[in-house]
Amino acid sequence: MQPLRQDKPKLLKVPRLLRQPAATGHGGNRAALAAATGRRPEEILDFSASINPLGPPACLRMVINRQLGELVHYPDPAGRELVQALAEKHGLAPDGIVPGNGASELLFALPRALDCLRAVVLCPAYIDYETAARRAGLPLDFFPLVPENDFRPEWQPLAAGLRAGDLVFLGHPNNPTGTLLDRRELLKLVSARPRTFFVVDESFIEFCEDPAAVSLLTADMPANLVVVRSMTKFYAIPGLRLGFAVAAPATAAALRNQLPPWSVNTLALGVGAAVLDDREYDGRSRAAVRALRESFAAALADFGHVQVFPSAANSLLLRIDHPDLDGRVLAHRLLVEAGIAIRVCDNYRGLDKKYFRVAVRTAAENNIFCKALAAIILPATGRRRRCGSPST
Numbered sequence: 460m461q462p463l464r465q466d467k468p469k470l471l472k473v474p475r476l477l478r479q480p481a482a483t484g485h486g487g488n489r490a491a492l493a494a495a496t497g498r499r500p501e502e503i504l505d506f507s508a509s510i511n512p513l514g515p516p517a518c519l520r521m522v523i524n525r526q527l528g529e530l531v532h533y534p535d536p537a538g539r540e541l542v543q544a545l546a547e548k549h550g551l552a553p554d555g556i557v558p559g560n561g562a563s564e565l566l567f568a569l570p571r572a573l574d575c576l577r578a579v580v581l582c583p584a585y586i587d588y589e590t591a592a593r594r595a596g597l598p599l600d601f602f603p604l605v606p607e608n609d610f611r612p613e614w615q616p617l618a619a620g621l622r623a624g625d626l627v628f629l630g631h632p633n634n635p636t637g638t639l640l641d642r643r644e645l646l647k648l649v650s651a652r653p654r655t656f657f658v659v660d661e662s663f664i665e666f667c668e669d670p671a672a673v674s675l676l677t678a679d680m681p682a683n684l685v686v687v688r689s690m691t692k693f694y695a696i697p698g699l700r701l702g703f704a705v706a707a708p709a710t711a712a713a714l715r716n717q718l719p720p721w722s723v724n725t726l727a728l729g730v731g732a733a734v735l736d737d738r739e740y741d742g743r744s745r746a747a748v749r750a751l752r753e754s755f756a757a758a759l760a761d762f763g764h765v766q767v768f769p770s771a772a773n774s775l776l777l778r779i780d781h782p783d784l785d786g787r788v789l790a791h792r793l794l795v796e797a798g799i800a801i802r803v804c805d806n807y808r809g810l811d812k813k814y815f816r817v818a819v820r821t822a823a824e825n826n827i828f829c830k831a832l833a834a835i836i837l838p839a840t841g842r843r844r845r846c847g848s849p850s851t
């Protein structure tokens with residue numbers, strides 16, 4: 460029998476699947492990562508998709524069970540019950556609300572629905588803003604957000620670079636940085652550029668401290684502003700798919716025209732309407748995510764060689780500065796050695812392979828992550844870890 464060979468260069472040989480986080484360039488592709496490592500999908504501890512660590516609200520199973528009998532009928536194409544619940548929760552007019560099969564469906568439909576000449580993306584940003592604009596045939600320009608400014612936009616140069624007919628995409632808070640925009644500055648810009656459309660993606664805003672205070676979702680939104688929200692992250696239902704957009708009635712009608720009928724299924728409509736009532740879950744989730752984010756960020760910063768950027772969301776952007784490790788190598792080793800998936804950020808415009816993003820998960824899971832990271836980083840740096848891990 461041949462002796463087992465020590466495969467030394469293996470750690471630096473990053474398999475193709477890991478080089479491209481998923482066919483779509485997103486995190487959260489457990490099936491692909493499992494296939495690449497010979498694990499079952501449920502054996503992957505997924506820090507690459509940022510989902511509420513508390514899991515879905517308690518009513519989820521009950522609502523789904525109740526709706527099962529309805530599956531023999533088509534869903535309400537207008538999603539009236541959900542629209543009404545959203546209108547009441549956010550104090551909005553129902554005719555400006557458009558439900559979608561996840562925020563993704565709406566983000567892809569918007570560049571087709573709005574009569575624009577060019578898309579402008581503040582980057583780094585969620586990669587589908589660019590993909591959606593390209594698929595709609597819009598030329599693109601990019602406005603850089605830089606780490607020296609914690610990825611916050613410089614409002615004056617941004618305003619100076621905009622033209623009539625532009626469609627500007629902004630994340631609030633932004634993915635992957637977790638940065639919130641200055642609401643006042645943004646509203647000033649929106650009103651100063653009435654012939655530019657602003658799509659503000661608030662998919663992670665429910666995780667922020669006081670979402671109602673920072674959100675742009677109001678009854679008197681300017682006509683050139685569209686707010687998009689995902690419900691899959693905060694309510695931990697990415698497999699169910701649900702989101703909504705809010706716009707002036709004429710824009711909302713144009714957006715509806717771009718969507719196929721019945722794109723939001725009966726189960727998602729029922730769950731969406733039910734979870735909006737659960738204020739206790741909202742408050743508990745926000746408090747937990749805040750405490751977990753703070754303790755996780757502190758534990759990660761303690762490693763040295765890892766810069767942790769400030770975040771208002773349920774994820775952290777990190778930059779590793781180390782002679783032998785970068786985000787790619789780290790992702791590979793964490794996956795192979797510990798079954799942990801992270802989101803390497805080198806396919807975000809403006810970032811490179813030193814950057815990676817991790818979700819804020821439960822205290823126990825964050826602890827597992829820190830231990831796995833310690834096993835890789837500390838031997839490489841010759842350091843010992845000062846303290847334990849987050850206990851929140």
Ligand SMILES: Cc1ncc(COP(=O)(O)O)c(C=O)c1O
Nearest residue numbers: 561562563585634662689691702
């Ligand atoms: C910033 C941002 N917007 C929208 C989406 C899409 O969300 P959904 O699951 O509702 O389609 C994502 C998914 O990761 C995201 O990160």
